[in-house]
Amino acid sequence: MKTKRPIQALNEKARAIQSLADGENKSVRASQQGPPAMPVGCTTIFDTGWETNPRPTYPVGNCMSSAKDFHGCAGDCWWPAQVPDGLTNHEDFDKQCPNIARDWRVLKYD
Amino acid sequence: MNAKMKNVLLGATIVGTLILAVAGTATAWAKDTYYYIGYGLIQIVDGDSDAIVGEIPVEGWLRETDFSADDKFLYVTANRHLIHKIDLASRQVVHTIDVAGGGWDRFIFGFDLAPDGKTAWVNLLSRKTHKGDVIIGKPMLAQIDLSDGKIIRSIEVPWGSATIVSVKDSSQIYVIGKDIVKVDVAAEEMHIIGEYPMFEKQWNILPLWDNSRENNGVFIVNYYTPELMGLLSIDTTSGEITATPLEGPPVFAYSVMRSPDKKKVYAVMDELTVIDMATASYESITMVPNGTNYAINVSSDGKKIYVAGGGATTTVFDAQSQQAIKVLQMETDGMDFRRVTQHQDP
DSSP: OOOOOSSOOOSHHHHHHHHHHHTOOOOOOOTTSSSOOOOOOSSSSSSOOGGGSOOSSSSOSSOSSGGGGHHHHHTTTSSTTTSOOTTTTOTTHHHHOSSHHHHGGGOOOO | OOHHHHHHHHHHHHHHHHHHHHHHHHHOEEEEEEEEEOEEEEEEEETTTOOEEEEEEEEEEEEEEEEOTTSSEEEEEETTTEEEEEETTTTEEEEEEEOOBTTBEEEEEEEEEOTTSSEEEEEEEEEEEETTEEEEOOOEEEEEETTTOOEEEEEEOOTTOOOEEEETTTTEEEEESSSEEEEEOSSSSOEEEEEEOOGGGTOEEOOOOOOGGGGTTEEEEEEEOSSOEEEEEEETTTOOEEEEEOBSSOOOOSEEEEOTTSSEEEEESSEEEEEETTTTEEEEEEEOTTOOOSEEEEOTTSSEEEEEOBSSEEEEEETTTOOEEEEEEOSSOBSEEEEEEEEEOO
């Protein structure tokens, strides 16, 4: 029985992606195997940015506080899943809360 | 010459020397003014009092900046597609252009004013939709007309390109991405003339801004290898690129700035780090009391260090002791902290 597709490709690019996905199998590759497939991150080189790296002493990891890095990550779409992207869907979100530490309670975006 | 005459001459000499000394002191000065690049707002900080003395409302979230050659105008990019021209005397935006056009959305990731004051260099990404499909344009270095934002000429550059630096009297543009691509823009037709490799050396680099103006004409940024942090500098006069690997475990830094005497380099992220250039090693690491900062600047006399951006604070440090001497609460979060220095030589 053919599985019903939950979504349907409507344009040329979507159909091309669908045809690629048809022949694709689930796969897992450890980052140590071969050249790492790093996502485009916070730098011009394909690395995720050093602020996400663990450090040996305090403070460990991210920016301190994370609110201080919110606008920098949002406006340029560095982390589009976690913060509003300023290039396409939420160009004016900063007007709601130009000072994240002070205004974060009024931040609204879908 | 009698004693009375000698006394008169001696007195005149002393008075004259004092007058010259006072006159010399009175006419030799340097005044720093800082511009905090925020969100919908630029705040002005006086370098003597370290107080906020004014603000300039500006539409959008702000990124790259550059000053006109006469320091009368500040250009700032907003929302990655607007360019505002700000009159610093009247503290207001006097002109705004949008680089979008011809059905294309365009996004600026790198901005540098051209010497003619009428055009600018921008590193552009572009996109549009056609019959439901998204079309992504090839990344380009473009020269645009600052009166209307239209592209005058362009050349394709590699993906991942961002900050651009003008060198050799703007006859060449260095485009910084995975590698540094050198573009000759002197002739009518631009062409790539060379490349400085970084990717194959496993460098990781985040060149946020061209700070060469406050750095005696030297663009400087930190880079990382798997083992260490180093400093990459570009002499904008000669075009020479220099890499200085630093000894010791790497610190984390968003941006760096050199001291006026070129003996130290200051780096900032969560800490203010002092780097001794004679030994290419870390001299001290001091926690910034208010957390992460993106930007750093140094007073023209080298006595104070300013860290700002990220969150809505500007912290002023004594350069000698690395003690925080003042924290300014800014109205908005920020990205950069620029300095203009007015000089009067004796």
